[in-house]
Every structure is written in C-alpha cells, then in structure tokens.
Amino acid sequence: MFVRQIDTMKAILIFIAGLMLASLLKGQVLVKGTVKDQKGRILAGANIIIKDSYDGTLSDSTGAFSFKTTEKGKVILVVSNIGYKTLEQGLDLGIDTLAIALYLKEEINELKAVIITAGSYEASDKKKGTVLKALDIATTAGANADISATIQTLPGAQKVGEQEGLFIRGGSAEEAKIIIDGTVVNNFFYSSVPGIAQRGRFSPFLFNGTVFSSGGYSALYGQALSSVLNLESLDIPEKSELQLGLSPLFASLGLQQVAANKKSSYGFSYNWTNLTVYQKLVPQAPDFFKVPDFHTADANYRFKTKKNGVFKIYAYYNSGSLGVRNPSLDSLGLWNAFQLNNQNLFTNLSFRQFLGNGWKLNLAGSISYNRDQIVSQVQNQQYQSVPKTQIPVIDQASFTNYATQWMFQLRAVAEKRFGSINTLRFGAELWNNQDSARFQSVLGLYPSLVKDRYTAGFAEADLYITNELAFRPGLRIEHSSLLNKVNIAPRAALSYKLSKNSQLSADYGIFYQTPERRYLINQSAVDFLRADHYILTYQHISSSYTFRAQAFYKDYVSLLKTSSGFPVVVNNNGYGYAKGIELFWRDRKTFKNFDYWISYSYLDTKRDYNNYPAFVQPGFAATHSGSVVLKKFWVKNMFGVNWSYNWSTGRPYYNPNRSAKEFLSDKTIAYSTNNFSLNWLPKIGKANAVVVLGINNVFNERQIFGYNYSSRVRDADGLLIRSEINPPASRSFFLGVFLSWGVDRTQQNINSNL
Amino acid sequence: MKKLLSLIALFSVLALNAQTKYESAMQNGFAKLKESKGADDLQALGAYYERIAEAEKTQWLPYYYAARHYTIAAFMNPAADKDKVASKVSELINKAETIEPANAEIYCLKQQVAVMQLLVDPMSRWQTFGAQASEAIAKAKEIDPSNPRPYLLEGQYLMNVPEAFGGGKAVAKKLFERSLELFSGFKPLSALHPNWGKEQAEQLLAACQ
Numbered sequence: 001m002f003v004r005q006i007d008t009m010k011a012i013l014i015f016i017a018g019l020m021l022a023s024l025l026k027g028q029v030l031v032k033g034t035v036k037d038q039k040g041r042i043l044a045g046a047n048i049i050i051k052d053s054y055d056g057t058l059s060d061s062t063g064a065f066s067f068k069t070t071e072k073g074k075v076i077l078v079v080s081n082i083g084y085k086t087l088e089q090g091l092d093l094g095i096d097t098l099a100i101a102l103y104l105k106e107e108i109n110e111l112k113a114v115i116i117t118a119g120s121y122e123a124s125d126k127k128k129g130t131v132l133k134a135l136d137i138a139t140t141a142g143a144n145a146d147i148s149a150t151i152q153t154l155p156g157a158q159k160v161g162e163q164e165g166l167f168i169r170g171g172s173a174e175e176a177k178i179i180i181d182g183t184v185v186n187n188f189f190y191s192s193v194p195g196i197a198q199r200g201r202f203s204p205f206l207f208n209g210t211v212f213s214s215g216g217y218s219a220l221y222g223q224a225l226s227s228v229l230n231l232e233s234l235d236i237p238e239k240s241e242l243q244l245g246l247s248p249l250f251a252s253l254g255l256q257q258v259a260a261n262k263k264s265s266y267g268f269s270y271n272w273t274n275l276t277v278y279q280k281l282v283p284q285a286p287d288f289f290k291v292p293d294f295h296t297a298d299a300n301y302r303f304k305t306k307k308n309g310v311f312k313i314y315a316y317y318n319s320g321s322l323g324v325r326n327p328s329l330d331s332l333g334l335w336n337a338f339q340l341n342n343q344n345l346f347t348n349l350s351f352r353q354f355l356g357n358g359w360k361l362n363l364a365g366s367i368s369y370n371r372d373q374i375v376s377q378v379q380n381q382q383y384q385s386v387p388k389t390q391i392p393v394i395d396q397a398s399f400t401n402y403a404t405q406w407m408f409q410l411r412a413v414a415e416k417r418f419g420s421i422n423t424l425r426f427g428a429e430l431w432n433n434q435d436s437a438r439f440q441s442v443l444g445l446y447p448s449l450v451k452d453r454y455t456a457g458f459a460e461a462d463l464y465i466t467n468e469l470a471f472r473p474g475l476r477i478e479h480s481s482l483l484n485k486v487n488i489a490p491r492a493a494l495s496y497k498l499s500k501n502s503q504l505s506a507d508y509g510i511f512y513q514t515p516e517r518r519y520l521i522n523q524s525a526v527d528f529l530r531a532d533h534y535i536l537t538y539q540h541i542s543s544s545y546t547f548r549a550q551a552f553y554k555d556y557v558s559l560l561k562t563s564s565g566f567p568v569v570v571n572n573n574g575y576g577y578a579k580g581i582e583l584f585w586r587d588r589k590t591f592k593n594f595d596y597w598i599s600y601s602y603l604d605t606k607r608d609y610n611n612y613p614a615f616v617q618p619g620f621a622a623t624h625s626g627s628v629v630l631k632k633f634w635v636k637n638m639f640g641v642n643w644s645y646n647w648s649t650g651r652p653y654y655n656p657n658r659s660a661k662e663f664l665s666d667k668t669i670a671y672s673t674n675n676f677s678l679n680w681l682p683k684i685g686k687a688n689a690v691v692v693l694g695i696n697n698v699f700n701e702r703q704i705f706g707y708n709y710s711s712r713v714r715d716a717d718g719l720l721i722r723s724e725i726n727p728p729a730s731r732s733f734f735l736g737v738f739l740s741w742g743v744d745r746t747q748q749n750i751n752s753n754l
Numbered sequence: 755m756k757k758l759l760s761l762i763a764l765f766s767v768l769a770l771n772a773q774t775k776y777e778s779a780m781q782n783g784f785a786k787l788k789e790s791k792g793a794d795d796l797q798a799l800g801a802y803y804e805r806i807a808e809a810e811k812t813q814w815l816p817y818y819y820a821a822r823h824y825t826i827a828a829f830m831n832p833a834a835d836k837d838k839v840a841s842k843v844s845e846l847i848n849k850a851e852t853i854e855p856a857n858a859e860i861y862c863l864k865q866q867v868a869v870m871q872l873l874v875d876p877m878s879r880w881q882t883f884g885a886q887a888s889e890a891i892a893k894a895k896e897i898d899p900s901n902p903r904p905y906l907l908e909g910q911y912l913m914n915v916p917e918a919f920g921g922g923k924a925v926a927k928k929l930f931e932r933s934l935e936l937f938s939g940f941k942p943l944s945a946l947h948p949n950w951g952k953e954q955a956e957q958l959l960a961a962c963q
Contacts, residue, residue, distance in 0.1 A: 049805050052808075053809055055805070056805045057798070057801070058798050058801045082842065238881055238882060238885040543874075543875075635876075636916065683920075
C-alpha cells in the first residue's frame with residue numbers, strides 16, 4: 001500500500017516533471033542581428049526564418065532584426081530577399097541570446113540586370129522599362145496608326161516625304177529590314193508610286209512587340225546595313241471578338257475566335273480601301289485617273305502546345321490598283337500617266353517551344369510573293385497615248401514593267417539558358433529569292449530573271465558578368481549564291497549599369513548586305529556591301545521617364561557603284577560615312593494623364609554610291625531633325641487628344657542645271673508639320689467603340705520634298721524647268737470608327753447571376 | 755498505474771502542443787491583424803503566415819493568408835513594386851492551389867493579384883489583366899456560388915472601371931447588395947477559414963449610394 005503510494009507519488013512527480021519539461025522546452029532564445037549585402041549595404045524586408053518552424057521575422061529599415069524562438073539545438077536559419085540568393089546557415093541555439101551578422105549575395109536577374117539591347121527602341125507591354133507601348137503607335141498624331149510613321153518620330157529615323165521606307169542614320173530605305181516573327185518581309189510597304197510615300201501594310205494591332213534598333217543590332221539578323229525593325233505577332237488573344245471598321249477611306253470586318261480553354265484561336269479579316277469619297281472631299285494635286293483601290297484579306301490560326309509552346313500561322317493577301325497623272329515636264333501639254341496593279345502575299349509560320357532544361361526552340365518559315373504591273377504612258381490632252389515622237393526622253397517615259405518576286409524562308413534558332421540569366425543563342429537561316437521582270441519600252445523588251453540563295457549561320461551569347469556588367473558577343477556567317485561570296489560579321493555589345501535606372505552601352509558590329517538584286521542581273525565579281533557601326537549610348541529609364549543620348553559613327557566600307565553608260569556595270573567602289581548625335585526624352589509622369597516625347601537627331605553623312613558623280617550628302621538625309629509628340633487622355637470621358645510636331649532642315653536635291661561638281665548642292669526648304677488627332681472610346685450599344693479623327697499638317701505649312709526637272713524644256717534664262725514634289729494634298733484627314741463586340745465575360749456574369 | 759499515468763502525462767503534453775500549435779499560431783495571426791496599423795505590419799504578417807506555411811507544408815490556409823496580406827500591403831504602399839510582389843504572391847498561390855485545388859477563395863486571390871498588376875499601367879494592361887481578373891471571379895463564382903467574396907471583389911473592381919467599359923457605381927452597387935445577401939447566410943468551414951469582407955461590403959455599398 002505504502003509502496004503503491006510512493007509509486008503514485010512518483011508518477012505524479014513524473015507528471016509534474018513532464019509538464020515542467022514541456023514548459024522548459026518552451027523557453028525562448030532571442031536571435032538578433034543585421035542583414036546586409038556583400039557591399040555592406042543595408043537590406044530591409046529580408047525574410048529570416050528558422051527552417052521548419054514558425055519562428056522568424058523581417059528585417060527592418062535599418063537591416064536589423066530580432067525574434068524569439070522556442071526551438072532548441074542545431075537548426076537552420078533561412079534568409080531570403082527578392083533579388084538575392086537565399087542563404088541557409090546552421091545555428092546552434094543554446095540559452096543565450098544570439099547575435100549574428102548575415103550577408104546575402106546578389107542574384108543576377110532580369111529585373112535588376114543591365115539591359116543589353118540599350119540601343120533599341122521597344123514597343124511592348126511585356127517589359128516595364130520599354131520606351132513605347134503598343135498603344136502608342138495608334139495614338140500618335142500624324143502617324144495614322146502606321147508603325148513606320150510612329151518610328152519616324154524617334155531619333156535616328158528620317159522622315160522622307162516623297163518615299164516610303166525606313167531611312168535610318170544616313171542609310172537609304174533599302175538598308176533597313178523589317179522582320180515579322182523571325183522572317184523578313186520584302187514588301188512591308190505598299191508598292192512605290194513616284195513622289196508619294198506609301199503606308200506600311202500591317203496594322204500595329206497585329207503585334208504585341210515592336211523592337212526598333214537604329215543600329216548595332218543582334219547577330220541573329222543580317223542583310224541590313226542600317227537597322228532592323230523586329231515585329232512580334234500576338235499569341236492567343238484574350239477574348240473572342242467581332243470587329244467592324246468604318247471610314248470614308250475604308251471598311252473592314254474581322255473575327256477572332258478564341259477556344260474556351262484558351263489553347264487555340266483562329267481569325268480572319270477583310271478590308272476594302274477605296275479613296276473615291278475621300279478624294280472628292282479632299283482635292284488631290286495629282287490627277288488620280290484610277291482611284292486607289294485595295295482589297296486585303298488575312299487569316300490566322302494559333303495554338304498552344306504543352307510546356308507553353310506556341311504555334312502560329314498567318315497569311316496576308318492584298319490586291320490593289322491605282323493610276324495617277326502629272327503634267328509632263330518634257331513637253332508642255334502632254335501628261336505622264338502612271339498605273340500600278342499589285343498583288344501581294346505574305347505567309348508566316350512560326351513555332352516556339354520550351355524543351356526543358358533551359359532550352360528553347362524557335363522555328364519559322366515564310367513564303368511571300370509580290371507582283372507589280374506598272375504601265376507608264378505619255379498621254380495627250382485627251383489622255384490618249386501619244387505615238388512615237390522621236391524625242392528619246394519622251395518616248396522612253398512610256399514603258400511597261402511587270403515584276404514578280406518570290407521569296408521562301410526557313411529559320412531555326414535554339415536558345416539555352418545557363419547560370420541565372422546567361423543565354424546562348426544559335427541557329428541558321430535560308431532564303432530563296434527569285435525575281436523576274438519584263439521591262440518593255442522603245443528601247444526594246446528586257447526580260448530578266450535573277451535568283452539568289454542566301455544561307456546564314458549565327459550565334460550570340462548574353463553574358464552577365466555581374467548585375468552591372470554584361471557582354472554580348474555575336475558572330476554571323478553569310479553566303480549568297482548569286483555573289484558566290486562568304487562574309488563573316490562579328491558583333492559585340494557591352495553594357496554597364498551606372499545606377500538603378502541608368503546605364504552606358506557600347507555597340508560594335510560589321511553588317512553586310514547583298515546589293516539589290518535588280519543591279520545584279522548579268523553582273524560578275526560583285527561583293528557584299530558593308531557598313532561598320534560604332535555606337536555609344538547613355539540611357540536613364542524608369543517607369544515614368546526615359547532619357548537616351550546616343551552618339552554613333554557608321555563607316556560605309558563598301559557601297560554599290562554603278563557606271564553611267566549603258567549597259568550598266570556595277571562594282572563595290574562606293575563608300576561613305578554617317579555620324580551623329582541623337583537625343584530622346586519621354587515623360588509620362590509630371591502631368592497627370594499627359595504623356596509626351598521629344599526627339600532630336602543630328603546627322604552628318606556623305607557618300608559616293610550608285611551613279612553619284614561626287615562624295616556628297618545624299619538626297620534622303622537631313623542634317624537636323626526633331627519631333628515633339630504630345631498625348632493627353634481623360635480617363636473619365638475616355639477621350640484623348642494628341643498632337644505632334646515634326647521638323648527637319650532641308651534635304652539636298654538634284655539640279656541638272658548645275659555641273660557635276662555641284663551635284664546635290666541645293667537644298668529644299670526646311671520641313672515642318674503639325675498634326676492633330678483625337679480618339680474617343682465610347683460604348684455604342686453593346687460594342688466598344690474607338691472613334692479616331694486625325695488632321696495632318698493642321699497649319700497648312702508648305703512642304704517641298706524635292707523637285708522634278710525636265711530633261712529638255714528650258715525657261716527664259718536657259719535653265720531646265722522644274723516642278724515641286726509636294727504631298728498629294730497639303731492637308732490630309734483621317735476619320736474612322738472601329739467597333740468591337742467582345743465576349744464580355746464580366747457583363748455575362750453580372751447578368752446570369754443577378 | 756504509474757506507467758499509465760506517466761504515459762498519459764507524456765501524451766497529453768505532446769498532444770496538447772501538437773494540436774494547438776498550428777491552430778493557435780493561426781489564431782495569433784488573426785489577433786495580430788487586428789493590431790496591425792500599416793503596410794509594414796501587414797508585410798510582417800504576410801511573412802509570419804509564410805513561415806507557418808513553409809513549416810507545415812500541407813496546409814493551404816497559411817499560404818492563403820500570406821498571399822492575401824502581402825497583396826494588401828502592396829496595395830497600401832504606393833512605393834511597392836507591384837510586379838515583383840505579384841510574382842512572389844503568385845508563387846504562394848500556386849503552392850496553396852496544389853494542396854487545395856479549385857477553391858473559390860484562391861480564385862479571389864488571383865483576381866486581386868491581376869488587379870494589382872493592372873493598376874501599374876491600366877491603359878495598356880487593361881486587355882490582359884482586366885480579362886484575367888474577370889475570369890478569376892467567374893471561376894470563383896462557378897466553384898462556390900454561395901461565397902459572398904467574389905461579388906465583393908468584383909464590385910470593388912468595377913466601381914473604378916469607367917461606365918463605358920461596363921463598370922460604374924450602379925453596376926457595383928448591385929454586386930455589393932448580392933454580396934451582403936450571401937454574407938447573411940455564410941458560415942466559414944472552420945474558425946481558420948476566410949471570413950472577412952462583410953464590413954467592407956457594407957462600407958462600399960454606402961459609398962455607392
């Protein structure tokens with residue numbers, strides 16, 4: 001009994017001891033210290049945790065932390081902070097307060113690292129620090145939602161009023177290439193009409209990424225002495241949509257259908273542009289005897305594969321015609337009539353797939369076709385073709401040219417990520433070009449056929465040495481079957497981050513381009529054209545402000561030179577240079593809902609190429625040019641007003657009254673234009689509407705892009721007479737209403753649930 | 755008897771600790787929420803729940819509260835890098851979702867993260883994140899039609915959307931009313947499950963009048 005009592009006592013004692021032990025276990029130890037990075041800078045908000053326990057804390061604004069823990073013995077302390085490598089450190093918890101100093105290593109990551117492609121202008125909604133957003137293209141006054149016209153408000157891109165194309169840093173339009181999803185678009189613009197700049201064919205809303213590089217672009221691309229404009233099409237859209245566009249200029253209808261699981265989508269659209277109504281409202285200077293009339297149809301199909309791959313097919317077809325008549329300068333009373341029929345097909349197929357283990361594959365293919373049928377005729381007062389006059393310059397102005405281009409492209413790029421964000425890219429591409437033409441004039445019939453198979457291999461690496469310093473070496477090897485030549489083009493970019501938002505970059509590269517094939521018919525021993533770029537960039541980018549200053553030197557080592565006689569012989573003896581300074585400032589923050597940018601370019605360039613008799617500033621280059629773009633949006637009324645001002649000093653023009661020594665020594669008057677546009681986004685019935693009104697050259701400023709000279713008619717002073725090259729109308733207008741009926745799930749849900 | 759008693763003693767100590775440690779830590783967090791004053795406190799509370807979540811690994815609720823408090827802290831702090839917070843919070847949401855798939859409360863979180871990203875640049879992000887937000891709400895309603903919070907969040911979002919885009923006070927008002935109706939019959943699954951929003955709905959409804 002007694003023994004039993006003792007046993008019970010023992011048990012009670014053990015019970016109490018157990019309870020005491022439990023509370024002893026709860027005895028707390030204070031852990032305190034500081035968190036800093038390797039450079040000794042304070043890290044606030046770092047997360048400090050004892051692994052597999054509830055205990056821990058965040059570091060405060062001085063980097064200090066302290067917390068109590070009930071854990072005992074050997075534990076692991078985990079310290080993490082966004083942008084730093086997570087630290088795991090063993091800790092022996094006794095009874096005493098522990099004071100520890102923790103140091104985190106910076107992790108090289110995209111959010112913090114220096115940007116390698118600092119020289120380029122990017123329009124995208126994906127990244128934070130982009131210079132332009134996709135929407136900006138649609139709301140730039142004067143651009144009329146044309147991608148290339150918006151790019152002309154950026155430094156380095158020259159506005160040339162009488163000709164379409166991208167004229168970059170003293171380069172001609174042929175020296176820039178435009179790329180959609182990896183494949184080159186040969187006929188990005190509508191076919192040329194003498195004296196009238198044409199629009200780009202593609203709507204900015206097809207693309208979610210636009211990267212415009214004004215020089216020193218990546219080794220992944222080639223065949224452009226000046227620059228590359230890289231357009232990336234949308235993946236699967238967010239929602240199904242029916243779109244209708246109406247304007248005095250055009251009517252369009254489009255449907256985009258997204259599968260319920262959002263894994264695939266298809267769409268098509270049709271657009272009919274006819275300027276009959278517009279030209280009645282806004283008189284045009286030239287006589288459009290055949291009003292511009294274009295039919296465009298496009299279709300797309302996209303689907304997502306497993307592992308986030310995307311497969312896309314896009315097909316575009318356009319058929320158009322126009323005829324324009326101007327008085328002949330060679331014989332008063334006669335007319336020069338120009339008529340164009342064009343058919344254009346562009347198809348692109350692309351496939352992007354993550355292969356795991358940091359590998360990514362991009363495949364692309366494209367077939368494109370373009371046919372221009374040009375009839376140029378000398379006509380009498382009754383607009384009838386005149387018979388042979390025996391005056392060569394007049395007779396030779398009558399000709400027909402039927403030109404057909406086929407292009408077939410294949411491209412594969414593999415990408416491997418290693419380390420944290422280092423990337424290696426390599427791949428190859430193949431272009432098959434075939435151009436045929438039949439040119440007929442009084443001189444006879446000249447059929448021609450020229451084929452070129454272009455192959456290229458390329459590799460480049462993004463190497464982040466630290467978050468502050470990155471290096472991108474690249475190499476491209478190209479071969480052209482037409483030239484039967486090989487070139488090796490090295491590229492390099494070095495970027496150094498000065499502070500959180502600012503950085504310095506230096507770019508270097510050799511760029512080759514096959515001369516235009518129309519010069520290469522029956523020619524031998526011609527080599528690639530070559531330009532070397534040296535670019536220095538300083539930029540400061542935050543989400544509200546962008547400032548960029550660039551200085552560049554471009555050495556045209558080899559340009560095409562054509563002989564003056566007939567038949568024409570070409571060689572590589574052309575040369576030239578371009579150098580300049582460019583400034584860009586954009587501010588989205590200072591004034592609420594008001595956004596503006598200012599750009600300025602200084603360009604000093606000279607060249608001796610084609611049939612130039614001297615080493616001079618080319619006709620497409622202006623020394624000073626600038627733009628101011630303003631945008632104000634009232635969110636409450638969904639109403640925006642945009643203004644733009646573009647200005648450039650006069651460009652040289654050819655005056656045959658001068659001697660060869662004075663070639664291109666005359667300059668036009670300075671170019672200046674103010675443009676206005678407003679956009680209003682009301683809800684009309686169930687449709688989301690966008691109403692756009694634009695007026696270009698609001699103040700009716702006089703614009704002279706150059707002069708056409710007669711070859712034989714002289715004035716009283718014995719000088720060859722001339723006419724100005726002006727825009728077809730001094731002021732131009734745009735009015736459009738775009739309606740879209742989306743499957744508005746918000747609305748659906750409100751209706752079905754209430 | 756001795757052995758039995760000591761066993762009982764030992765088990766009761768261990769069991770008491772094991773049963774209540776998680777629950778009391780969660781409850782402790784609710785108490786801290788009441789005392790919290792600003793973005794910093796909520797950030798710390800987010801970190802607190804994240805610690806519980808990472809220690810437990812099998813409970814979705816601590817992930818839920820960690821994500822929720824980090825999100826609200828970011829909304830309250832104008833200097834916060836919303837995109838960074840969104841990627842952090844999305845990670846937590848993913849972890850919660852692998853433990854507890856198809857939960858309306860988690861879809862509510864997804865809507866809040868989408869709205870947070872939308873607000874960084876509404877003009878150009880509207881199409882992407884606006885759609886994500888409405889989709890998350892639609893999904894939440896589909897999973898649990900009796901949950902009042904999807905209606906509250908949808909109303910809160912649409913209140914700030916221009917009328918031309920299907921928003922406005924009139925639309926939001928109906929949603930708050932619906933939400934309050936559901937709140938009157940709403941019972942959380944446990945004391946630890948989400949049970950917030952009624953007062954907020956009342957306040958917002960008043961703001962719509």
